[in-house]
Amino acid sequence: MTPAHLPERLTISLWDFSWYTRAGAGEPYADLDAAFAETVERGYNAARICAAPLLTFGGLGLDPRIAVSGLGGAPDGGRYGRGTRWYDVPGGYEIDVRERLFELLQAAERHGVVVVLASWEYQQSPAFAATPDWWNAIDAVPLDDRYDVLAASFDRMLAAFDAEGLLESVAFTELHNEVDFSRVPPFADRGARAVEWLEARHPSQLVSASYGKPPHLDMASVSPAMRVAQFHIYTYGVLDALQQRIDLRSEGTAGFPNAELRSLLVDGAPEFADYGRPESWRMDATVITDQMVYGYDFIDPAKWDAWLLEHYPAHRDEMHREMAARITGVAEWARARGVPQVIGEGWIGYTPLFGGFEEGAAGLELAEHGIRTALEAGAWGMVLCSNAAPHHPMWSNIEWQQRMNGEILAHAAQAAV
Template structure:
């Protein structure tokens, strides 16, 4: 009997757990990332999660995090766009008061910001960086300004000013703002706290041209100005089936891995992410609403400029504000088995694709957001048995393939109900920070 030759596999039989690319020696060998996003300044009112930024930092460390990822609002605090008065006294409003009482976004994630205070964003940013230094935490700087940050202000001037920047110049303006901001951070003696800088969050889901349209050149200019810093941009949905389309020139492969699966099936069924749908809400959505839900027309919508400044729609605001979270979760639980294997495989394949692209480029990889998707604030599917299993599968796969940094989940942060699941966070963050191969 002769041995049959079955070819040579394109991938090694065992994953390579060593880092996909080198990281500066002063930074942690693995990052357990907490997604503070823009909420550190939009949820900083009295009694809110970020009223005391040092307390929020201490709570993050207690849960095992050693990195936080933030919107540093560079265009506001260092953009040179005539917004200094807002940077030192931003009137935080959220999406505004609703006619039926309360405020728009009151039961959404991220948009559940009641506002009602002014904040010196510039001063608070440096307070955050100093707190990170004291607690041994590194900070990932990014911007959400061309995605949603500006919608939380009571004054539209921040949005109107950056929106007036021609599309093809926006990466240049962002890079120049980050250059000035990093100058200030360096003068303050805090530059070693910065893990890396993203010129913008999710460039593929923001009011920006493709990264190739000036973004790579802007990144290079920022890197030249601060050669000791890692500079990149992040993608909300990198082209996992055609990674060769991503441009070279990124210092970190910071990609997001969401597997909507059963969640997408529900969203399509109730048409919650569209706008201008005739007859909204449909029968399927009405069956999931709270008993006290007002009519869509009665509820109204945030000011038009606020919706222009965000990636969400009036249908989303209404739907998430008035959905019955128990009914929402029950539908997902009832249908999850139909999507379970696909969701597990999708998370695995996307993590591997991005990690292998990073290894090919010789740069570190980070999963800065994941794993299921956008759910109502009080929904518990992603935080329940199924969601945690998906998250742990993603984390395990990331570490096995040499990913430098990873989130336990996008909802694992001080401004989400999941924050009370401290023991789970401690356990998975220990898995991340103690991983071999770093």
């Protein structure tokens, strides 16, 4: 099912696009060797990244050297996205992403880590550049041609890695992250053909895509072209209940923010209209909304966590059942097709940067339930949590990560006996 040179189990840290958007002086990925050393210290053997194939090998006339700016300056003197996860990018430096990509693969090899290659480019990556060139170039690609262009880009990338002797550091390749939540067409037709074409070009490699929400009740609708069952297992439960009350993820809501959201904001938060929004092209280049940016930038994390903790008991059993059902549904689909299952993201959902619910006792219990369920279902790889990476506060909980990664790898060893 998996190439012999790869680990029996993948314990994955979700580095996403942050390895190049948080690489300024003093930031988590400024020193790749240090970041990999910390990753290995915590027990991981894999990192999942946005390899930015359209920028680095897309043949679209783009310069792979970009100025990183984040979402831009806000009218209060701060930065848009400062209270969010992944979007809290201060920027202020230039980086050659293609050159850095080779440095990352070389560092991964030195530290015994394999890398999952993906693209977030039709979901958010170009929004952090100082100019819209990257976004304009990839947005100009006709919708129906985007999988073909992605496949051709990865083809050139994998060939370049092979020429440098780096191909064995690649765990597998995803045409794109969360094809159901990105600006790409439905995967089943053109996406499936692009996967088959790329795999034929690189027969030693596993090629797939990933889904943000597996159709676990209708897995027959998923294309059998996927060579890795890479599905994300989020069980929103209590988080969804809160988000529905505060209408955080919508756009253009009359009267936003409502009273429920106002009750969770920090004292002195500006009015939504006064705060404004990032430049229009940045919002076009990402799937988040201006209401999310405002809300997360001014949420009081203590109030947010208190609401979730108060209401979690009413949702706990449902969330545990839902998580198990999704994992099991994907595992059965993978087993029937003889492909490995990977959970590249999980477990609760998108929370404020300094919210601690998922990192606290309730969230860790839920994560452990997901990890152990996935192990029993035979998953090849999994994250401990989407927030367990160098650019998140959860990275500081070294003991828990070591313990859970140890459990994953011990389970792999037992299964091999």
